[in-house]
Amino acid sequence: xxxxxxxxxxxxxxxxxxxxxxxxxxxxxxxxxxxxxxxxxxxxxxxxxxxxxxxxxxxxxxxxxxxxxxxxxxxxxxxxxxxxxxxxxxxxxxxxxxxxxxxxxxxxxxxxxxxxxxxxxxxxxxxxxxxxxxxxxxxxxxxxxxxxxxxxxxxxxxxxxxxxxxxxxxxxxxxxxxxxxxxxxxxxxxxxxxxxxxxxxxxxxxxxxxxxxxxxxxxxxxxxxxxxxxxxxxxxxxxxxxxxxxxxxxxxxxxxxxxxxxxxxxxxxxxxxxxxxxxxxxxxxxxxxxxxxxxxxxxxxxxxxxxxxxxxxxxxxxxxxxxxxxxxxxxxxxxxxxxxxxxxxxxxxxxxxxxxxxxxxxxxxxxxxxx
Ligand SMILES: NC(=O)c1ccc[n+]([C@@H]2O[C@H](COP(=O)([O-])OP(=O)(O)OC[C@H]3O[C@@H](n4cnc5c(N)ncnc54)[C@H](O)[C@@H]3O)[C@@H](O)[C@H]2O)c1
Ligand SMILES: O=C(O)C(=O)C[C@@H](O)[C@H](O)[C@H](O)COP(=O)(O)O
Ligand SMILES: [Zn+2]
Numbered sequence: 428x429x430x431x432x433x434x435x436x437x438x439x440x441x442x443x444x445x446x447x448x449x450x451x452x453x454x455x456x457x458x459x460x461x462x463x464x465x466x467x468x469x470x471x472x473x474x475x476x477x478x479x480x481x482x483x484x485x486x487x488x489x490x491x492x493x494x495x496x497x498x499x500x501x502x503x504x505x506x507x508x509x510x511x512x513x514x515x516x517x518x519x520x521x522x523x524x525x526x527x528x529x530x531x532x533x534x535x536x537x538x539x540x541x542x543x544x545x546x547x548x549x550x551x552x553x554x555x556x557x558x559x560x561x562x563x564x565x566x567x568x569x570x571x572x573x574x575x576x577x578x579x580x581x582x583x584x585x586x587x588x589x590x591x592x593x594x595x596x597x598x599x600x601x602x603x604x605x606x607x608x609x610x611x612x613x614x615x616x617x618x619x620x621x622x623x624x625x626x627x628x629x630x631x632x633x634x635x636x637x638x639x640x641x642x643x644x645x646x647x648x649x650x651x652x653x654x655x656x657x658x659x660x661x662x663x664x665x666x667x668x669x670x671x672x673x674x675x676x677x678x679x680x681x682x683x684x685x686x687x688x689x690x691x692x693x694x695x696x697x698x699x700x701x702x703x704x705x706x707x708x709x710x711x712x713x714x715x716x717x718x719x720x721x722x723x724x725x726x727x728x729x730x731x732x733x734x735x736x737x738x739x740x741x742x743x744x745x746x747x748x749x750x751x752x753x754x755x756x757x758x759x760x761x762x763x764x765x766x767x768x769x770x771x772x773x774x775x776x777x778x779x780x781x782x783x784x785x786x787x788x789x790x791x792x793x794x795x796x797x798x
Contacts, residue, residue, distance in 0.1 A: 437463075438655050442574060442594070442662045444669055450597050451574060451658050453651065457601040458562065459488040467597040469558035470531030472498045476519055476546045477537040478506045481564055484607055489537050489562060500526050504542070508695040511541045511581045513589065519549035533558040533596070539565035539612075540572035540699065544587070547578030551593030561595040564604040566616025566650070567700055570623075570657035573598045575665040575678075581694055585756045586686040592670050600658075602651055610643070614736035615700025617642060618681070620653050621731055622707060623660045626677045629774030631656050632731070639734045676759050677776045680768040681706030684741075687753030692742055704737030713790050714769040717782060724773050740797045747791040 437454025457463045473493060477486055482503045493499050502522045504515050523532065536546035536559060543561050550559035561573035579590015605613070617639070624632030634652075635642075641649040661678065668675040685706030689697055711728040714720040729739055741750075759766040764780040765787070771777050 437600075438651070440655070440658050440662050442598075443666045444594065447594070449595060451600065451662065452597070453569075453600040453602065453654055453658065455601065455603045455647070457599050458485060458604065459491050461492045461494065463597075463599050464489075464492045464535070464560060464562075465494070467558070467560050468497070468533045469596070470529075470533070471496070472500075472526070472528045472532035473535060474500045474502060474519075474523060474526065474528065474532065475535040475537055476502045476504065476542060476549075478504050478510075478542055480506045481538045481542070485537060485564060485604060489535065498526075500528075504545070506541075508541055508581070508689070508699065509693075511545055511694065513580055516545050516549050516552075516580060519546065520553055523549075523553055528553075528557075530554045530557055533560060535560050535562055536573075536595075537562045537564065538568070539563065540568045543568050543572050544578050544590070545580060547576070547593050547595065548580060548590055551578055551591040556593065558596050559593075561598045563598065563600060565608060566605060566613055566654075567619055568616075569600045569602070569605075569654050570616060571619040571661060571678075573600070574658055574661045575675075576669065581690075583690075585690055585753065586694075588756075588758075594669075598658075600654060602647065602654065605645060605650060610736070611698065612700075613643060613645070614704075615698040617735040618700035618704040618707070618732070618737055620657050621735060622678070622680050622703065623657045625707060625711075625728065625770060625773060626680050626768070626776035627660050627664075627774060628656070629772070631660075632773055636727070636731055636734075639731065643736065671759075673778075676766070676778050677768055679759060680770075680776050681708075681710050683754055683757050683759070683765075683767050684709045684750070686757065687750050688742055688745065690753050691745055691749050697738075697742070701738055704732045704735065705739060705741060708732050708739045709741065709794060710768060711770055712794065713767070713782070713787070714771070716786065716790055717769070719769060719771045724770070727773065728770075738797065740795045743797045745796065747788050750791050751788070 685702035
């Protein structure tokens with residue numbers, strides 16, 4: 428993407444949560460410009476937390492947006508989904524205490540969803556809760572993880588099992604950062620973009636069917652359109668149901684299967700977006716088995732997932748029991764009833780806890796595995 432003037436006015440969305448709200452700013456050149464970050468600082472103590480891949484690319488630019496009179500610290504964590512752990516979150520708490528940071532400090536999460544989820548959780552717990560700002564640098568984080576306040580870490584037995592709902596003060600999406608994103612990570616981000624079309628917006632899905640090549644080619648206009656529409660849908664759903672008592676669970680389309688794949692394969696072997704891509708193909712096909720979706724619609728789902736460069740088949744060797752054991756731990760489940768997000772049409776998702784267990788087991792048995 429081309430860098431443009433930071434004075435260009437970015438898109439501004441709002442996440443409205445009862446009496447509170449926070450902005451999502453989307454545009455090029457936000458990172459190095461003080462006008463976006465400074466208004467959201469709680470006090471003078473600021474800690475930028477990033478990782479070893481993002482630091483050499485963007486830490487200096489982010490640091491430059493903070494004036495000299497602030498007390499700024501930096502913490503660079505290791506990279507990777509396997510590091511999304513309590514151990515790394517503890518390092519954030521250690522650094523905050525060693526710096527003598529108090530309740531008026533602000534954490535800045537500079538990076539992808541792994542950094543955002545961990546920094547948000549560190550902020551939720553430090554001295555019972557401090558301010559944080561999301562500065563997402565992957566497509567996935569810009570369209571999904573930076574918005575909505577789900578924070579946390581993985582457990583060997585399941586994804587995001589330890590965490591808290593803790594909302595950021597603001598989300599600053601600098602679209603210029605996508606220029607350095609590896610192709611595989613861009614595809615992973617597209618999984619969550621496609622998800623929004625599938626659950627809420629058939630028109631957006633139809634647009635994506637034609638726009639996937641330009642999105643994969645990093646066309647700035649198409650990317651900005653996709654990010655804005657994705658964030659608007661997510662902001663709307665989170666505003667309606669902040670803590671996932673109902674409609675927010677729709678954002679989990681493909682995740683019941685996807686999280687099982689990620690945990691079973693070992694965190695990082697499959698990217699989150701890849702697992703969600705295959706998981707959405709599985710959810711579409713299971714919806715068709717139960718008679719809720721036509722095979723023509725399933726084919727459209729499979730085509731767009733494949734066009735985005737995402738896998739369709741489940742991992743080789745992952746058995747029905749491997750799936751079911753992980754799926755039984757899913758956070759959406761109520762008592763012992765397994766809940767799934769399924770499609771009734773493209774653009775219309777529903778939460779189901781009534782799928783016959785024997786149909787699910789038979790479906791998992793039949794679903795194609797990678798060679
Ligand atoms: N909280 C939520 O609502 C939510 C939503 C979706 C996903 N998630 C979580 O987010 C995580 C996945 O996020 P992700 O896909 O961003 O993964 P990630 O954070 O691991 O980032 C992907 C890779 O890209 C690198 N990177 C980041 N920005 C870059 C840039 N601009 N240029 C080059 N490289 C860059 C990272 O260092 C990493 O290697 C998962 O843990 C998932 O569970 C959370
Ligand atoms: O924001 C949400 O709500 C989501 O479900 C978004 C998902 O894309 C994301 O992967 C989320 O972290 C999954 O949440 P979980 O509660 O299933 O762990
Ligand atoms: Zn997700």
